[in-house]
Amino acid sequence: MPLITFEGIDGCGKTTQIEKLSDYLKNKKVNFSVFREPGGTKIGEKIREILLDSSNNNMDEKTEFLLYAASRSQLVKEQVKPRLEVGEYVILDRYIDSSVAYQGFGRGLGKRIVTLINEFATDMIYPDLTFYLEIDKETFEKRMRNKDRLEAEGWEFMKKVMEGYNSLKGTKRFILIDGREQKDKIFQRIIEELEKHFAL
Ligand SMILES: Nc1ncnc2c1ncn2[C@@H]1O[C@H](COP(=O)(O)OP(=O)(O)OP(=O)(O)O)[C@@H](O)[C@H]1O
Ligand SMILES: [Mg+2]
Structure with missing residues (x-):
């Protein structure tokens, strides 16, 4: 049934919150699946290798954007659509908004073309709810510390990416969460929103 996505810059806490949500849904005996982008399918994981190969x-x-879009298209056809159709919850660790932010704003391709190709790749399958975990420079640098990430980009790049996320803030499905808060407090907020929107 619902498609729920998690968004935000590197280190904002997406994977941390998805793990908490997975435990919560398991406890509630809700049928759900989690996928990460890029990846989530055999073809998508191969595309991921190309994208992350330093x-x-x-x-x-x-090229980079089209590879993300290709992985996304495969994920939607192979996993997301069929699961939504049988009434499962689908949770995605990044989705269309990441391309708007990273490729559209970060790499400068522009929001218009990215949105268009996103729609083409996903057959207009939009999330029902998107949790955007917003952090600041200080938090970003703290969370990135000691992280051996070849793909790590500096704050200057992340600032552009955040502009992209800012451009989505008016959207109804887009829920702004203060990612600087403690993990449990953030999770409470997420559950509140989910209960408000779906019969959990
Ligand atoms: N609310 C929080 N307070 C303090 N530390 C946190 C919080 N949320 C996550 N962290 C820590 O910050 C680091 C990054 O978190 P996480 O991997 O969940 O981010 P992410 O958004 O999935 O990042 P990426 O985009 O790089 O996959 C981890 O070490 C995690 O334990
Ligand atoms: Mg993550």
């Missing part, structure tokens, strides 16, 4: 350091930003 030796591919000359990748054109259009």
